[in-house]
Amino acid sequence: MAHPTGRGDPVGPRLVFVHGIGGPRDPERELDAWKAALAHGMRLSGHSASADRLLSDTSVECVFASYADLFTGRQKQGAEAPAALGDDEEGASVLSDLLIDWVEELSYEAEGPREQRLLEHARAEAEPGTQQQGSLQVVRRALNVTTTLLALRPWGRTAQWITPKVMVGHLSQVARYLARGEHDASGRTLDRRVRDRVLAAVSDGPSVVVAHSLGTVVALEALHEVTTRTPLFVTLGSPLPMRTVIWPRLAPQPPTVPAHVEKWLNFWDRDDILAVRPHLERDMRPNGSGVLPASLRIDSDGTWVHSAEKYLAQPAVAGRVAEELARTPHAAPEVVPGSTPSAPAGSAG
Template sequence: MSDDGPTAGSGVVLVHGIGESGSTAEQLVQQWLPALQTGLRTAGADELADQLVAGPGRLGVQMAYYADVFAPYEAANAMALATDPDLTEAIGQLTQQWLETAATRSSDPADRTAAQDALAFGATEESLWDTLRILSDALNDLHFFRPGVVSAAGFVDHALREVALYSANAQVKTAVQQRIRAAVTPTTRVVVAHSLGSVAAYEVLQEIDQPIVLLTLGSPLGMSTVFYERLTVQPPHVPACVTAWTNLADPDDLIATHLDLAPYFPPAPGRTVQCISHQIDNGADPHDPVRYLEHRQAGAAVGAALTGP
């Protein structure tokens, strides 16, 4: 069967992050593909950029879409938070770590001060709910989470719900990973994963035995307790199928709690492939996948995957 056949799959599989319930897979591909082409051109791969298309084939691009998986759970989640300690714990851990990242790394002095104050104030509360209220209110006030900085209205609410559900609900986690696994076919050469999608893609790649290049963008994979200690394979390491792993992180991207993932993901047993992290500048929208993809490092990683042996 030709690798351009209707069931062959695509050479490039994209995996989106949180807060995409208002978009479709096709819309996301149309947003990401031009940015990926820009990254390829910036890396000197103009001809390859011109050949990349949406759809199946060796130079085809498709989105592993999973945002709709959360829909049946989100409506009930508000009530579940009051009774489900796993969800409440996950939201508390996530909120705490985002504020800790802002307190130590944000380039906005006001954000650093606000995060430090909220963490100190929240630590004085005996009630978990009072602590969560203080911390979540502080997150909403950070410059990073204001409209125009993160491209989604109500991003904090979306993030808290979706990350908590993925982290603590086995059915949600399985369903998300199944979507990604279905998109990775023998044609696939590179997986490009953003935000929460990088966590799910990493877990899927632990079960795949074909060579794959991995590009992660704004990844929270190193986030302790919420993700890192909950990964299926322990201790975590570079998936054995991965022939190269490039990780891009903007220092102002609070979702990427650790800018360098190499210390947390050593080579797989018997392998030498390491995660290579690059700190880049996404300007006014530090977590935006489109801005990440436009960088030379993103284009170089994808270009090498599609032109290599």
């Protein structure tokens, strides 16, 4: 379910966060962490007043759309992907395609003969060959490919953050979402249940939606069902441009900007191993208002830059969100006859 702050009486626009791949989450703790990172970036971009309002819990309603628990029925934190995929043939097929697409997209950014050799080796490991294509075989290939890729610059130092085993478990979440299976007792598929969490968070009012990683795929599909304004859609570290595995499986087809999205900013980091071939505007169809994504490169420090908090703390990201939150009209305060209108929470004066 959605997790609003529950504190204060917000009078500003709703800010919806949508997380990506990963293990079990504490939504309240994640909400606080994402807000703190975004506020830090706002201050660095010269929007200190917006940062104060964001953290005050009275001017901006913040909602964390959490769906990680939907993946934990078969995948516990740190579990190997065979347990996550089970006997799902479609999920195994998607993961197999994902491996090939991942390597091929990274090959466009190869620098030097060593990287090229490693990528060629990873490409050979990703190929199904003639071996039996059960989920266990696919996962073994995935572990081999991931081990090879994590030896590439700059990801060779990421072992302290993520291991090949954990990475494959995370990639399996993408495969399971795109497989469009795992029906519950009422017949809803896993991807349907995930999108419903996002739709509950967006609710019935204008929302600034900030999505990360797999969450960008989820949010894009969910926003096609939203009939209220989305003044700003921000995607961070998105795998959406992966043309072989994700692009043809997006719903609806062909991939198009949702009708009520008024602006879409797609941020990517050159050192983000999952943000490949990032220029979405080259392939995405505009909506009826002519809106297309605008892809913007950022550069973060550290060895694992795919983190949502790394992206949110970037002034280029946080500054755009702050500008949009300030631009979105605030609700007019209720005036009781005979009283003097009070200034909105977080305003000067």
